[in-house]
Amino acid sequence: MRHIRRTYREPVLFATAGRNALLDSVETQYREKLSHEAVYALAEAEPALSANRTLTRGQAQLFFLFGLGIVMAALMWPRATLAIAAGGLAAAYLANILFRTVLVWLGAAEIFDAPPAPAPVADSDLPLYTILVPLYREANVLVSLVAALRALDYPGDRLDIKLVVEADDQETRQAIRALNLHLDPSFHIVVVPPSNPRTKPKACNYALRFARGEFVVIFDAEDRPEPDQLRKAVATFRSGPKNVGCLQARLNFYNRNENWLTRLFALDYALWFDFLLPGLDVLRVPMPLGGTSNHFRTDVLRKIHGWDSFNVTEDADLGIRLARLGHRATTLDSTTYEEATNRPNDWLKQRSRWLKGYMQTWLVHMRDPLALWRHAGTRGFFAFQLFIGGTFVSSLANPLMWLIFIASHMLGITFFSGAFGEALARASLFSLVAGNLLFVYLAMLGPYRRGWLQLTPYGLIAPIYWLMISIAAYRAVWQLIRRPFYWDKTRHGVSHYKATAA
Amino acid sequence: MTLAEFSSLQRAQSTLPFLIAALALALAVLFPLLPPSVLLAGADTLFVALVFHSVLAAGYPLLHSLAIAALSVAQAGIFQSALDRAGSIWLALAVYCVASAAANFVRYRDARRVMALGAALSIAQFLDPMGAVLAVFMLPVCVGLPRPGEAAHKAGLLALLLFMPVVTAIVLAYARGVLGFNPLRLVRAHPLAQHAPLYLLLLAGFVGAPVLWLTMFVQAVRRAPGLIAVYTGLVVLVATALADILGASRDMACVLAAVGAASVAGLCAWPRAARHANLALAAMALAAVVSWLLINLPTVVA
Numbered sequence: 001m002r003h004i005r006r007t008y009r010e011p012v013l014f015a016t017a018g019r020n021a022l023l024d025s026v027e028t029q030y031r032e033k034l035s036h037e038a039v040y041a042l043a044e045a046e047p048a049l050s051a052n053r054t055l056t057r058g059q060a061q062l063f064f065l066f067g068l069g070i071v072m073a074a075l076m077w078p079r080a081t082l083a084i085a086a087g088g089l090a091a092a093y094l095a096n097i098l099f100r101t102v103l104v105w106l107g108a109a110e111i112f113d114a115p116p117a118p119a120p121v122a123d124s125d126l127p128l129y130t131i132l133v134p135l136y137r138e139a140n141v142l143v144s145l146v147a148a149l150r151a152l153d154y155p156g157d158r159l160d161i162k163l164v165v166e167a168d169d170q171e172t173r174q175a176i177r178a179l180n181l182h183l184d185p186s187f188h189i190v191v192v193p194p195s196n197p198r199t200k201p202k203a204c205n206y207a208l209r210f211a212r213g214e215f216v217v218i219f220d221a222e223d224r225p226e227p228d229q230l231r232k233a234v235a236t237f238r239s240g241p242k243n244v245g246c247l248q249a250r251l252n253f254y255n256r257n258e259n260w261l262t263r264l265f266a267l268d269y270a271l272w273f274d275f276l277l278p279g280l281d282v283l284r285v286p287m288p289l290g291g292t293s294n295h296f297r298t299d300v301l302r303k304i305h306g307w308d309s310f311n312v313t314e315d316a317d318l319g320i321r322l323a324r325l326g327h328r329a330t331t332l333d334s335t336t337y338e339e340a341t342n343r344p345n346d347w348l349k350q351r352s353r354w355l356k357g358y359m360q361t362w363l364v365h366m367r368d369p370l371a372l373w374r375h376a377g378t379r380g381f382f383a384f385q386l387f388i389g390g391t392f393v394s395s396l397a398n399p400l401m402w403l404i405f406i407a408s409h410m411l412g413i414t415f416f417s418g419a420f421g422e423a424l425a426r427a428s429l430f431s432l433v434a435g436n437l438l439f440v441y442l443a444m445l446g447p448y449r450r451g452w453l454q455l456t457p458y459g460l461i462a463p464i465y466w467l468m469i470s471i472a473a474y475r476a477v478w479q480l481i482r483r484p485f486y487w488d489k490t491r492h493g494v495s496h497y498k499a500t501a502a
Numbered sequence: 503m504t505l506a507e508f509s510s511l512q513r514a515q516s517t518l519p520f521l522i523a524a525l526a527l528a529l530a531v532l533f534p535l536l537p538p539s540v541l542l543a544g545a546d547t548l549f550v551a552l553v554f555h556s557v558l559a560a561g562y563p564l565l566h567s568l569a570i571a572a573l574s575v576a577q578a579g580i581f582q583s584a585l586d587r588a589g590s591i592w593l594a595l596a597v598y599c600v601a602s603a604a605a606n607f608v609r610y611r612d613a614r615r616v617m618a619l620g621a622a623l624s625i626a627q628f629l630d631p632m633g634a635v636l637a638v639f640m641l642p643v644c645v646g647l648p649r650p651g652e653a654a655h656k657a658g659l660l661a662l663l664l665f666m667p668v669v670t671a672i673v674l675a676y677a678r679g680v681l682g683f684n685p686l687r688l689v690r691a692h693p694l695a696q697h698a699p700l701y702l703l704l705l706a707g708f709v710g711a712p713v714l715w716l717t718m719f720v721q722a723v724r725r726a727p728g729l730i731a732v733y734t735g736l737v738v739l740v741a742t743a744l745a746d747i748l749g750a751s752r753d754m755a756c757v758l759a760a761v762g763a764a765s766v767a768g769l770c771a772w773p774r775a776a777r778h779a780n781l782a783l784a785a786m787a788l789a790a791v792v793s794w795l796l797i798n799l800p801t802v803v804a
Contacts, residue, residue: 108614275613437669441620444662448613453658460661 020188023210027190035193038205042305048367049321051311051360054484056367086404087424089397090431096390097435097442099383103279104271104442108449117333118239120231123155129230130160130213130298134203138221139175140493145221146179153227159186164207166198167191197485201307201314208306211298218315220292222339222492224254229334233295236332245300245327246319249293250274253340255497256455261347262340262495263458264443264465269340270455271446276387278331285383286323286376288316288361293336300327310485311364313357320365320384324375339495344468349488351472355392356480362388394435395473398466401432436463518555522548542583545591549598550575553766556602561775566783573786574766578793579759590759593738596626597760600636601734601767604644605727609771619644620666627670632760635741636734637667643733698754698800700746706757706796707739713765713785723772723781731768735761754800758793765789 005012017025027034043050055063073081131149138145149161163181165172173191181187190207204218215237219225233247250273256266273290280287294315304325307314319329341347365372365384373381408425444459479486529536529544536544554571562570575581583591603622607615623640626633645660677683698706714735717728738760742752769782 105614105617108612108617441665444665445613445616447658448616448662451655453656453662454654456658456662 019185020182023188027210031193034206034209035195037209038192038202038306039195039197039309041205042308043310045305048371049324049364050308051317051364051484052309054360054363054480059363059367083424086428089400090424090428092390093394093397093401093435094431096386096394097438099386099390100276100442101438103283103387104275104445105279106282107275107277107279108445109278109282117232118235121234121238126155126158126231126234127214128158128160128212129154129234130162130211130216132162132164132204132207132211132216132218133221134164134200134207134218135172135221136166136169136200136203136489137172138492139171141221142172142175142179145223146181148224149219151227152225152230154230156186160212161187162190162207162210163187164190164192164203166203167194197309197487199309199312199314199485199487201311202309204314205306205309208298208301213298215295216298216301217295218292219336220338220492223292223336224338225249225293225336226334229293229332229336230295232334233332236330237295237297240330241328243326243328244330245297245304245322246289246329247295247332248273248277248287248289248319248329249295249332250335251290251293251338252335252450254337255340255342255495256452258340258342258495258497260458260461261344262342263455264462265340265347266452267443267446267455267459267462268465269446270450270452271442273331274446274449275442280383280387281330283379283383284328285380285387286320287329287331288313288358288388289319289329291315292338293332294318294329295332308364311357311360312353312485312487313361316357316388317361317364320361320376320388323380324365324372339492339497341490342495346491346494348468348472348475350490351469352475352479353488355395355469355473355476356484358388358392359476359480360484362392392473392476395466395469396477398470401428401435402467404428405432436466439463439466518551522551522555525551542589542591545595546575546580546583549580549591549595549763552595552598552602556766556770560770560772562779562782563776566779569783570766570769570786573783573790574762576790577758577762578790578797579755579757579762582755582797583759590753590755592629593632593756594759594763596629596633596636597734597738598763598767599629600626600633600640601731601764602770604640604730604734605767605771607644608730609725609727616662620663623663623667624670627667627674632738632741634667634671636737637664637671639737639741640730640734641667643730698751700743702796702799703742703746703752703754703757704739706754706793706799707735707742707761710758710789710793710796711735711761711765712788712792713782714761714768716781716785717768717772723778725771725773727771728768731764731771734767735764738764754797758797762789762793 001012040052043052070081070085133145133149135142152159163176165176173189176189181189188210190210192203192206195202208216215230215233217230217233229249233249236247237244252269252273253262253266256262277287277290291313292315300322304318304321304327308317308321311317322329341350362384365388369381372384376384405428409429440459440462442459443462443465444456446459447453447455479488525544525548529541529548533541550571553574554567557567557570558564579590580594583589583594599622600619603615603619607619609615623633623637626636641660641663644663645656714732717723718732739757742757742760745752765786769786772778772782775782
């Protein structure tokens with residue numbers, strides 16, 4: 001008190017206030033500064049790792065020269081250029097799917113091969129845990145969200161739940177007020193002042209400034225985490241190596257049986273979170289995080305300047321950045337159930353955003369390939385190319401491969417001539433067939449770990465799903481050029497299925 | 503054994519799967535270019551390496567594992583292949599892959615074993631026509647009978663397990679029918695060798711499998727994964743008998759090689775392997791001796 005009196009000199013008045021009221025007061029006082037930091041902290045501290053510029057000048061020049069070279073080659077040697085381009089596409093296509101197969105094999109190790117689960121942590125040793133829930137126009141799912149958060153098996157006095165709302169989202173703010181959450185000390189409402197870009201990572205960065213927990217996790221509004229997820233995360237953090245900065249829980253859908261699209265989406269997610277990410281974990285290479293249920297050590301997250309506000313898959317980027325800065329992301333054996341988009345148009349928007357984000361992430365980390373190689377190691381570098389680059393390249397290549405196949409094998413149009421061309425045509429056909437068969441097989445295998453084998457036959461129509469992904473990839477390229485930071489918001493609460501953590 | 507020796511052994515053991523995979527890949531890629539004798543030597547080496555790795559992984563002591571691997575290749579059916587007199591090693595490899603993958607699947611039932619079983623049933627079709635028969639008869643047994651309410655679940659599992667073998671069958675049919683290319687001709691060093699009457703083939707199948715008898719009837723080592731290996735041997739015998747009746751006869755070496763391969767898979771499925779190491783070794787030695795007696799039977803009978 002003496003210090004305060006000495007510092008401010010004025011007559012100082014004292015009043016009692018709750019913790020959240022104090023935080024709100026700090027927020028009001030420093031709103032502008034905090035808002036600026038939420039957007040620009042990474043861009044100012046590590047400009048080379050921020051997506052606030054889509055292309056650097058060097059990258060733009062390189063792409064221009066590459067494009068020019070292809071156009072000139074196509075004009076001078078059209079058949080040879082086409083043959084080489086087709087061969088390159090076929091190789092990239094097959095390499096991506098073969099790498100995924102290897103990851104599935106590595107990630108498929110079950111309890112017999114995997115290390116034992118860590119011992120649970122006693123209640124008295126559980127730390128304060130911050131839960132960030134960014135909300136934007138989510139009034140319709142708020143009641144079930146709060147119920148899911150209250151259902152978490154974690155002492156209420158060690159929870160620091162932050163509902164993060166945009167200042168102009170009156171509908172959600174009104175719904176929060178109606179629930180009287182200010183009476184529950186576990187909950188704290190963080191209002192994000194308006195600024196561009198209007199993205200989820202910016203909101204999370206803003207709220208991170210107020211996080212009090214030793215660990216912090218992100219949940220989406222429609223998420224239903226398994227009740228023991230926080231306890232499992234604490235046990236895994238405590239028993240694992242100190243360089244583990246993040247745990248990624250598994251994601252899947254409670255409305256998976258709603259229609260053909262949600263079933264295929266569930267296969268896709270099951271493959272991704274139950275096999276591919278654990279496979280990356282086994283290989284000890286950079287892991288792109290999934291949009292929600294990422295548990296972090298708060299100090300590590302702050303040290304690396306939080307999320308990139310300009311990247312529309314800030315989670316994927318963060319996983320790579322963690323690895324580059326010497327931290328590990330690993331998987332957590334606990335599931336969060338979400339709502340799958342159940343309409344093709346909504347799905348397309350969401351997938352386009354993800355693929356655009358993957359393109360942003362690839363471009364950011366390939367600004368200095370040698371630095372990436374140095375930071376991620378040789379294995380990590382190639383895994384990054386195959387998993388991040390390969391994801392959108394194979395999606396873009398897929399329809400081209402089909403076009404070549406239909407034109408040359410069904411319509412009889414001759415693209416390739418001579419022995420070299422013939423060999424490339426065969427290689428291209430092999431890649432297409434083998435790639436699609438493997439894609440189907442992996443999709444069928446996806447639900448195995450969860451025992452959802454009734455979904456397995458839907459894997460047989462996975463090539464249609466892959467073509468949908470390709471449409472999303474081309475849409476993503478267009479968006480990357482026109483509106484790189486635009487966040488195509490996914491609508492939640494439209495499913496007829498009741499949200500449950502099962 | 504010192505700790506240093508132990509760790510170097512562990513390192514060697516962890517490297518073995520990669521060496522096996524490299525050898526298998528080399529054989530798969532280079533098989534049209536290699537002379538039959540080199541191909542057979544490669545196949546024999548692959549078989550011994552697979553057996554040694556599996557036996558060691560099953561928990562048998564090092565010396566026992568080495569002896570069992572040596573005895574497995576000393577079986578008449580497989581040894582003859584090494585001497586470039588029969589192509590039975592390919593059937594042995596096919597049977598071993600399937601029996602071992604099926605036993606592991608029944609034991610662990612995880613996704614990795616699903617992939618391994620599918621791959622084994624596909625590879626088996628490239629190695630021997632018996633591979634397709636094995637796929638047809640193995641899968642329903644592995645999946646098991648569905649209980650009420652499980653039909654969709656079991657159908658999904660069957661679809662998953664069938665996918666790879668069915669695709670392989672289609673690829674092989676396309677290769678033979680449209681492209682006029684039959685990979686089976688390339689892996690078979692010799693056409694079917696000396697003919698033996700059906701009753702001798704069946705006798706060889708039953709008498710030449712002491713390990714499988716033990717797996718089936720000795721309480722201490724009888725478990726579901728081992729019984730799958732016994733079942734694999736039985737499928738081969740029944741298929742051989744049916745093929746013989748239809749005029750496509752197999753030779754004695756093939757039957758003995760197949761039963762020998764299934765025996766090793768059965769042995770690897772024994773519980774508490776280290777405790778039964780001597781019994782396993784004795785049974786394998788007996789099988790080797792019996793196989794040499796049996797292989798000469800057609801000549802004696804003639």
